[in-house]
Structure formats: structure tokens, C-alpha cells
Amino acid sequence: MDYVTLALAKGRTAESTIELLNNAGIDFPDFHTKSRKLVFYNTDQTVKLIFVKAVDVPTYVEKGAADIGVVGKDNILESQADVYEILDLKLGRCQFVVAGKPEASLESTKKLTIASKYPTVAKSHFQQKGIPIETIKLNGSVELAPLIGLADVIVDIVETGTTINENGLKIIDEIEDISTRLIVNKASFITKSALIHELINRLKSVME
Numbered sequence: 001m002d003y004v005t006l007a008l009a010k011g012r013t014a015e016s017t018i019e020l021l022n023n024a025g026i027d028f029p030d031f032h033t034k035s036r037k038l039v040f041y042n043t044d045q046t047v048k049l050i051f052v053k054a055v056d057v058p059t060y061v062e063k064g065a066a067d068i069g070v071v072g073k074d075n076i077l078e079s080q081a082d083v084y085e086i087l088d089l090k091l092g093r094c095q096f097v098v099a100g101k102p103e104a105s106l107e108s109t110k111k112l113t114i115a116s117k118y119p120t121v122a123k124s125h126f127q128q129k130g131i132p133i134e135t136i137k138l139n140g141s142v143e144l145a146p147l148i149g150l151a152d153v154i155v156d157i158v159e160t161g162t163t164i165n166e167n168g169l170k171i172i173d174e175i176e177d178i179s180t181r182l183i184v185n186k187a188s189f190i191t192k193s194a195l196i197h198e199l200i201n202r203l204k205s206v207m208e
Contacts, residue, residue: 003046004188004195007066009054009075013092013180017070020089024202046195058083058183067188068196073178074157078118084189086200087182090207096121096175099164100146100153106131106172108152115145116155125155125175143167 008017014033021028021042028040028049040049050066057071058081069083072092076085096118098106106112111132116122119135126133136151143163145151157178158164164171182203184196 003048004067005048007050007057007060007069009057009071011054016091023206061185069183078120083183089180091180093179094157094159097171098173099169099171113151115142115151122155
């Protein structure tokens with residue numbers, strides 16, 4: 001029997017995505033986020049779910065290891081993967097921002113140093129503004145970088161802005177709204193069109 005492979009991002013929106021799939025009649029009886037298993041099938045074996053790191057989802061989908069993926073827009077933008085972005089699932093809403101110390105400004109004549117987990121997004125944003133930058137890739141606690149003089153400003157995701165405020169930083173610029181998206185491999189969209197469209201339509205119907 002034919003099936004579609006769905007790459008699901010581990011992390012904060014995994015449970016709400018599974019709940020959305022369940023509401024759409026796509027149940028994974030063995031799935032729970034604490035499980036060590038990485039592959040799950042839905043009840044009628046039409047969807048094979050692989051549970052992977054969020055940063056890897058766009059790669060799995062682009063390369064055809066997964067037909068579809070559910071992942072945050074942040075990871076799609078950073079990966080620059082050549083995939084179709086089909087549906088905004090409206091989960092895990094947050095925002096890409098530029099933040100720095102209260103006196104920080106983007107009206108600088110010198111090259112700015114930007115610390116971020118998302119150097120590609122940072123480069124793209126500042127390129128559009130015509131501001132020369134140097135990026136430093138950090139994997140955690142980017143808020144620390146301006147405080148210790150490692151960077152002028154940071155590019156990061158904020159949900160409530162609490163971490164930014166508690167570390168004495170301010171939001172200087174808003175880049176883009178982020179949420180969980182459904183992406184599709186370009187070849188699979190043709191070869192498995194019926195199965196993929198059925199899944200998309202089911203999700204759309206429960207979201208409406």
C-alpha cells in the first residue's frame with residue numbers, strides 16, 4: 001500500500017501538531033514525545049511519521065527522504081530549502097526580531113556584528129537594508145552576546161519578549177512573523193498528489 005512520509009519537528013509544537021493530526025482523523029496510537037522511537041505509522045498505515053530535529057526537517061523534505069514536513073518558518077528560512085510551503089498551521093506563533101542594548105542603533109556607519117542561531121536570516125535581512133554585517137553563529141543564550149561585547153545586536157525569535165527584557169535588551173526591529181508550516185517535496189507533490197492533497201484537505205477542514 002502506498003503511504004506518505006511525514007517529517008515532524010521535535011520540540012515545543014510536536015504535541016499540538018499531533019493533536020491537530022488526530023483531529024483530522026490521522027491517529028498515531030504509539031506516538032508520545034517521550035518515546036525513543038523515531039518512526040510511527042498511523043492507524044491505516046497511509047502516513048509514516050519520522051520524528052526528527054527541527055533544523056533537519058527542511059533537508060529531509062528537500063532531499064525526498066520525507067514527502068511532507070511540519071516545521072517552524074524559522075527553520076525553513078534558515079535552511080533556504082527548495083520546497084513548497086503549503087499551509088500555515090498557526091501553531092507556535094512568535095517573531096524574528098533584532099534586539100540589543102537600549103543604546104544600540106542600526107544607523108551605524110561601521111560594520112555591525114550580529115550574533116544569532118540564524119545567520120542566514122540575519123544576513124538576508126541586513127542585506128535588504130544595505131547594512132554591512134559580520135555574523136557570529138551561537139547555539140544558545142544569544143542574549144548574552146551584546147551584554148559581554150561579543151556582538152552589537154542579536155537576531156532571535158521572541159514569543160513574549162520576557163527573556164529579552166529580563167536581560168536588559170530592547171527590540172530594535174521586527175523581521176518576520178513565525179509559525180509552524182506544512183512543507184512538501186516538489187517531486188512528491190506530483191507523484192503522490194492524491195495522498196498529499198487528502199492530508200492537506202483534512203488539516204484545512206479541522207483548522208476552519
